[in-house]
Amino acid sequence: MSRLELRHVRKAFDELDVLADISLSVGAGEFVSILGPSGAGKSTLFQLLTGAEHGGGEMLFDGAPLDDHGRHFAFMPQRDALMPWRRIIDNTTLGLEVQGTRRKVARARVAPLFAEFGLAGFERHFPAQLSGGMRQRAALLRTVVQERDMLLLDEPFGALDALTRAAMQRWLEQMWRHHRWTALLITHDVREAVFLSDRIYVLSARPARVLREIRVPLPRPRDPTGAAARQAGALEAEILDILLNPQPSKGHDHD
Known part of the structure; x- marks a missing residue:
């Protein structure tokens, strides 16, 4: 059974239709991406999941209507959103502290993860001192330490330069294989979606509909x-063709 399932989700702001008909699912331990052009309403979908906005259709978690949004999701926004006046150790504990965890307890939970996240020795640094x-x-550590059911990643590498972004994608893929987080990624980067995902939902331009569901068969x-690069390149070309020549489809498994 899917952990998260959306059925015919839609959203409009006044007279502006943003999401027309979104149906998708995410299984336990699966990495799924939502890929579409800029302005297609991808971030609006995350606002519905986190409860920041409300729309039509059904949203289910573990088969039950999604009502307690905060209990299920840990959200990582496009920007790192680190507070410049807090040291890195205190930035990474912020989500736990907001939940009511005492600072000392939160620090004890976060500290062992600094080495795994490549941040050992930088606990007392300020954000401006880091690349x-x-x-x-650090922002991802702050997100995953909350130990929620699912990670929501909203274009987390979009503000990085191309070389750093590629390195972060490889790092995230390694971390995901180790932890097997259940993750839903929003991106407009076709290569990023193919590299990281088990499945990809390709959205149309606004008002967004699911054009195609694509399974990524890469080992x-x-x-x-x-x-592997040649196979990935062929899949990227197929997805670009879908985006440039949109024709709604019920789904597609790429063999």
Whole structure:
């Protein structure tokens, strides 16, 4: 059974239709991406999931109507959103503290993860002293330490330069294989979606509809070179063709 299931979700702001008909699912331990052009309403979908906005259709979690949004999701926004006046150790505990965890207890939970996230030795630094990639790792640590059912990742690497973004994608794929988080990623980067995902939902331009569901057959760990790169390139070309020549479809498994 899917952990998260959306059925014919729709959203409009006054007279502006943003989401027309979105149906998708995310299974336990699965990495799923929502891919579409800028302005297609991808971030609006996350606002519905987190309860920041309300729309039509059904949203189910573990088969039950989604009502207690905060209990299920840990959300990582496009920007790292680190507070510049707080040291990294205190930024990474912020989500736990907001939930009511005492600072000392929160620090004890976060501290062992700094080495795994490549942040050992930077606990007492301020965000301005870290590189963009390190700040994003700190933001992801702040997200996953909350131990929610699912990660919602809203274009987390979009503000990074191309080389740092590629390195962060490889790092995230390695971390996901180790932890097997249930993750839903929003992106407009076709290569990123193919590299990270088990399945991809391709959305149309606004008002957004699901154009195609694509299963990514690439073996893990993902290898950006050799035969795997050629297979990934072919899949990227197929997705670009779907985006440039949109024709709604019920679904497609790429063999």
